[in-house]
Amino acid sequence: MGDLKAAAAKASGSLRAINIVDFDAFKKHRHPGSYHVVPGDARGEWFFCYCCPCGCGVIAPITVGANFKPPQSPSWNWNVSTTEPTLTPSVHHKGHWHGWLTDGYWRSV
Numbered sequence: 209m210g211d212l213k214a215a216a217a218k219a220s221g222s223l224r225a226i227n228i229v230d231f232d233a234f235k236k237h238r239h240p241g242s243y244h245v246v247p248g249d250a251r252g253e254w255f256f257c258y259c260c261p262c263g264c265g266v267i268a269p270i271t272v273g274a275n276f277k278p279p280q281s282p283s284w285n286w287n288v289s290t291t292e293p294t295l296t297p298s299v300h301h302k303g304h305w306h307g308w309l310t311d312g313y314w315r316s317v
């Protein structure tokens with residue numbers, strides 16, 4: 209199943225990023241490119257958990273700031289959208305996938 213999804217992602221060149229509000233469902237289904245955001249702290253820093261777009265099923269949490277890039281590295285600037293999320297800079301899941309999440313789509317480089 210994962211192989212088919214991965215093939216579909218590669219064929220289309222972009223992959224829809226789907227927000228999964230239920231963390232248990234997110235962890236259960238592990239749909240490539242899906243994500244779950246953990247509400248931010250007083251500094252406006254959130255955890256953005258994404259399922260690797262390559263289709264391997266690995267979930268990785270990254271630190272994102274609400275419209276800013278947190279000072280620690282690595283971290284990303286998130287546009288605070290849960291429907292059309294954009295992260296900058298690019299996301300590099302080493303050995304798996306490297307690309308951009310822009311306006312709700314993962315696009316590999």
Ligand SMILES: [Zn+2]
Nearest residue numbers: 260262264304
């Ligand atoms: Zn992967």
